[in-house]
Amino acid sequence: MCLLIVYITMPTAFQIFQVLVSQFTPEFYCQQQSLLGDTTQFDVNNSTNGMLVTDDVCTIPKSNHLTTDNSSYIKDVPVCTSIVYTGNYTSASIEFDMVCDNGWRRPLYSSLFMIGMTIGGIFGGGISDRFGRRIVVLVFTFWQFILALATSFVADATTYGILFFFSGFGCLVSYQGVAVMGWETVPPSFRSFMFFI
Template structure:
């Protein structure tokens, strides 16, 4: 009895059918590269310092020295999380006292950024850090956001295989692509860091599940050296293309919400792939759906310009293929 690769050897290894499957499945992993490294740009923390509100009514001279300075990595910059007590600064300004001459600033007590922060927009127009003030006492939330995403990736790794075994490789591929696309877009409307992080967790679920489904579907359809090339280099290179394109997009879209919209657009472009990417014949055989598997292979033979045998799988050979899967 022959195995699946022998049964489908009439297709050849690199015909039009294999080329379509190879490149379409590879390109479907590009958005995975987007989301995996998006937090680098979505969660960047720009330079910031305490806001001095207009109600303080202090002179320009006192306004310039209202934020203490500190040396960070050999560079002198304004403190990011403290300011001189505003009520004292206001009194000094009202009395026309001169900072550094009439008042020794080192003796003026400090307070936190009660009125918020001012963020530098030199590099970014906005990020989730500037949107939700993930600085100072909440600074831990910025790296924890990335951890939440990869926790979603971890959880998705556990059940993505079981889902594709139960419902098929193709449905899971497109379902998880939809999850990744939809929840990436919904993040644009996040009213808080907590909501953003919850949605980011779901994006992580969809990202790894989509990648695994594409990986498995390609390795089951392709055979021989093409399968090796696909699994070892193909999906990895296109994933890398995704995160290499991301900085280019982020360079032109420096607002985190606009960047998320741009990241979700490719998911819509991939909708037509449903009619070009077939289900795994191997999986169909494992489910006893022999006629559907043969129909896919006969269509593949037509695309490759070869003639399929009248009977591709005999009833006695299907259980053997099922055991191999």
């Protein structure tokens, strides 16, 4: 029974940390297309190309630029045309462009995971009582494994969010089952201590 409990708690812990790992966002900067067609990289952490340093990495300070015939200045050039990430990383934040204007997506997906955990907590006990704790724990541990694997191969952000919700649901259903199974296997005098752990 102890091996089963250890086996089950590992994927549950992985699911919770998956939110942090899969949505890692490396440093990034804006790349702006100039009027002449070449690309200029503006790293707002440094004063690159004579630009002013700003606290907002998603925008470049607006400035005057020469037109193609070098005769006059144009004001209010579009600020950030594309985002370039530093380092050699791959994550959902990079794949689904979860920065700047889409920065709201990262907290949304974390919230969907937590909402899934809440709903799993509400219905998990009833599911365990109906079908048996051991079978529910094994099924939902497999569920966690499949959904964690599936989120690695998702092609769009909507499916990623849906899988994260169901991943949170399965996480708490299996955790509840394991906690109750562990609590039931110890002598009554140690149950309070076991449940505390």
